[in-house]
Structure formats: C-alpha cells, structure tokens
Amino acid sequence: MNIVQDKYEQRSQRPATLARKTELAARLIDLADAAIDAAGVQELRARALAEAAGCSVGAIYSVFPDLDELILTVNGRTLDRIDAALAAAVLGCTTPMQQMERLASAYLNYAVDHRGHWSALFQHRMIGERPLPGWYATRLDLAFRHIEGPLQVLRPDLDEASRVQLARTVFSAVHGVVELGLSGKALSGTPETIGDQVQILVSAIAHGLAWKNRELK
Amino acid sequence: MNIVQDKYEQRSQRPATLARKTELAARLIDLADAAIDAAGVQELRARALAEAAGCSVGAIYSVFPDLDELILTVNGRTLDRIDAALAAAVLGCTTPMQQMERLASAYLNYAVDHRGHWSALFQHRMIGERPLPGWYATRLDLAFRHIEGPLQVLRPDLDEASRVQLARTVFSAVHGVVELGLSGKALSGTPETIGDQVQILVSAIAHGLAWKNRELK
C-alpha cells in the first residue's frame, strides 16, 4: 500500500523521489498520529510537524494536499484501532446483551484512553465541507458491523438493511452518551459515571428491542 | 439584565459609556446569533462582525473578553430556544411514549432547521479547555428537565437523582443519533432517515425502561 502513489500523485516521478515520499508520508502519519493522541487534533501544527519529521513545511504539501487529508488518514488508523478493540471485546461473550455491553464499554474505554484520537474523528468536518472519502465510510461500516451480531439475535425478524441501519443507530446512541459525558456538557464527566449510564442505556435498548421482537411473535 | 455590567465590568464607568456598551453588546449578540445561524460558528469573524455592527474591532473586546465568550452567550440563547421548542412539543401529549417521541422529534427539527446554532453548542470547547460557566449547566438542565416527566411515569421507582441522570442519558443518546446523522458519519444523512432512527431508538429505550419497571414489581 503506497499512500503517495495511490492517492495523490499519478504523474511521472523519479523512482528515488517516490521512495523518499512514501517514507516521508509514513513518518508524517506516525508523527501526526502521536501528536493527535497526545494533545488533540487542534494542537497539530504544520511547522512543528515539519520540524519533528526533519523536513521543510513545503514537503508536507508534496505528500498531502493539506493537513486535513493527513488528519483524515490518521482518523482511518483510529477507526481500525477502534474496530480491533470492538472485535476483541466480544470474544468469549455468548448472550447478545453481554456482547452489546462489552462493545459499548470498549468504545467508551477507547475514547477515554485516547481522547485525542477519538475526538479527531468527530470534531473534524462536522459541517457541510468536503464529503468524506469512500474508504472512510467503509471503515466506519466495519466498526458498526460488530453490533450487528447481537442485533441479529435480538431482532431476527429484521432484514439486513434494517439491521445495518439499526446498528448505526445504536452506535450513535452510545456515542452520544460518551461524547456529552466526556465533554462535560451532560452527565458528571467521570468515566465511571459515563460507564454506568452507557450500561443503563444499552440495557434499556436491548430489552426494548427484545420486547419488540416478543411482541411480534 | 445588563450583560456588560453584570458579567465583565464591575469598575467605575461613565454612565453614557455603560449605556453605549450595553447597546453594543446587544447588537453584537444579535449579529453573531444571525451569523452563526446562517453560516456556522466557524465562519464568525471579528472584523466582519465589527463592520456589521458599525464599530471598531477593539470595541468587541471592550464588551466581551474574547469571541469565545460572545459565542457562549449566543449558545445560551440557543439553549433557551431549544428549551422552548421542547416545552411546546409535549403540549397535549398524554402517554410518556408519545411525549418522548415528540421531544426527540422537536430536538431533531431544531438541529435540522438551525444547524449553525445547534452545532455551535457542541462543536465548541469539546476538549479540556476553560470550564463551562455555571449558567450554562443550569440552562442545559432546564432543557433536560422536559424528559423527566415521561421518565417519572415509566420508572416511578427511581429517586430524583437517578431520574435526572437518566434524563441526561436519554438526551445524550438522541443527540448522538442526530449528530452522527447530520454529520453524515453514520446513517444516510437525510432528515427523514434520521427521524426514523430517532423514533426507533426512543421507542426501544422507552419500552426497555417500562419492561425494567414491570420486572421490578
């Protein structure tokens, strides 16, 4: 996978140059990743990044069209990490209820442990700016897919499209509690309190869905 | 209510000056309010605001310590408007289920109709910056309070503290669906789809809570 070649530069290049650019791209991604994790996406600075990478400021723009695109690439990594955390969370869980609780807890834990990474996912491009790239939605879907397993047990009557949409809805609901909790705009803000509320929410949703299913029979 | 006198300037002032400042403050708030509604908080510019208000850039800083504080004041107005919208939404509703559905719909509608106002509430000060002022939490609580009515019917067993916390949790969940829906990061993004998912979520939560209550009896 060659980021530079694949995504931004298609025109003729000297072979040595391309190798250097891909290496620089990797270094920039790593550094931006660490910087965002440490201080948040708002504190990412082009000049500081260039100095840390040992290159000129202009070099950044020979590899990424702008900082937004670099941030988006880091966000892609974050989505992968969250996906991995969710996958690990459901291992050894049998009941759909327990699976959903573990998934929600894992999501909250990632947000608490990596607030910079996590908030960069949503703090960025909230309004109608450039549309998100296709691979972004694909990776988001991969993360959502973990919720579909327990949902299929709770609501076997739903077709796949409805289940996919419901998975996104449940994810969004948990996300809302995590977001307003961590931002201090609702709830008391401590991870424990947020965790309690996430559990209460997931439990209510799961029981509500199960009740709906029982009603249909 | 005199914003300038009450909040930022306590020292001796000339009477004519104070009158002018309060008038300027009101004008700036109105203009910022309209600008945020029209183009979003990200597009608010000190120079443009000064020109629109017919004052110098420095004059803004004689009335507000910085733009953040002005935005926060506008956010206070937005919270009042949302509070009013929620209050109007539950009029004539009898069942707790219907009340919660109407409340969620009203919240979504406000967000759709006033995305600038709405996103300014959350897009701003997400990370650990200055703590939110006390009146901000108070106004947020007023908005949350509308959900407590139906919750009291669904879960009469809860004490007030738990009910307050549950109200915030339910609000956060609905907010999450609205946010990820409107940002296009989950769900298809059309207000209709988001509305459908909000209804499904609220229904599940309400049934889940009611089931929990029945179980306790």
Added chain:
DNA sequence: ACCAATTATGAACATCGTTCAAGATAAATA
C-alpha cells in the same frame, strides 16, 4: 562534464484573533 527536468526549500502571503499606544471624548474643576 554538462544539461534539462524534476524536486525540495523556506521566506512570503493571506487571514485569523487579539492587543495597546495614541488620539478622541466626556466629566470635573476653576
């Protein structure tokens, strides 16, 4: 060794929010 094409550089640019010396203004005083 030379040259032409390509690539890297970092000062310069446009734009922010914010400040503060200096001019304008209003109250106090003679």
Added chain:
DNA sequence: TATTTATCTTGAACGATGTTCATAATTGGT
C-alpha cells in the same frame, strides 16, 4: 466657559496559523 484630567475608542500592529511558489538544489540521461 475654558482648562484639566480621567476615561474611552480606535485601528494599525503583533504573533500565529495554513498554504504557496520563486528559487535553489538535485537527479538522471547524454
């Protein structure tokens, strides 16, 4: 009313920001 003094208002200047592009450095072929 004229003068003084305290206060307020102004907008150019400051420091930072992301981004660009003329210029210098470098590379690969002849």
